[in-house]
Every structure is written in structure tokens, then in C-alpha cells.
Amino acid sequence: MALQSIPNSNSVQQGEIYVLYLPSILIAIKAHKWPGAYYTLEIVNGFMTMDTIHGGDGKRPPGRGRKVQFEEAFLGVPYKKSTVDKAYVTFKKYQSSLLLRHYLDMGAHTNATWAKFDRATKVRL
16 A cells, blocks of 8 residues: 655544654554454553543543543544443453453463453353
8 A cells, every 4th residue: 555645634544554744754553453453461551541540439530531531541542432341341350360361461462462362251161
């Protein structure tokens, strides 16, 4: 896919490539599909950030709804309530599990994506 310069624009999406234009610099980053293509570590860090923004007392501070929290924790990722809620429930359910610890310990490995972790939570032994 050829990337073309677009005048008077700071960033644009071209297909699955996000292009950021800075003076004299062009940065192209392949977009990841959230949450499946992200590493489990990234998702957990983001949800922990959301919980920190949350305040930890079960009440959201004024102006700090889940959408605002999500946008601060996952910069540039579009907020989709049902997808975020589903992933967050999975995170909370498995937060202190050995399964989640296993995926976190793998770090940024190709087998440590959220999609693979999510699939593993659904396997019945």
C-alpha cells in the first residue's frame, strides 16, 4: 500500500495504516484491532490504569465515566461500550488467576495476545 502525503493534516487513517505527520517526519504505525490483537499485558495495564482513574472506591469522579477512563488508558483506540465491557468483565473475573499470570509472564510474545487469553478462559477441561 502506498502512503501519500496529505497537506494540512496531522494524522489520518489509510486502510489499516495510521499515518502521523510531523514536521519533516512521517511515522506509519499498523493499527491493531482492540482488544484481540493487543498483548494481554497491554490490556491489563490499560484496565489497571482505568481502575486508578476510577479512584478505587467504586464511584467514578464527576466527568470520569468509563469512556473517559478508556480514552485516557488506551490512547487512539475507539471506544465501543459492549467490547470494552466484555473485556473488562473477563479481566476482573480472572484478575488473580494463574491463567492470567501465565499470559502476563509471556509479555510481548505472539502467543500472549488478549484473543488467545480470552479463548483460553472459555476452554473447559
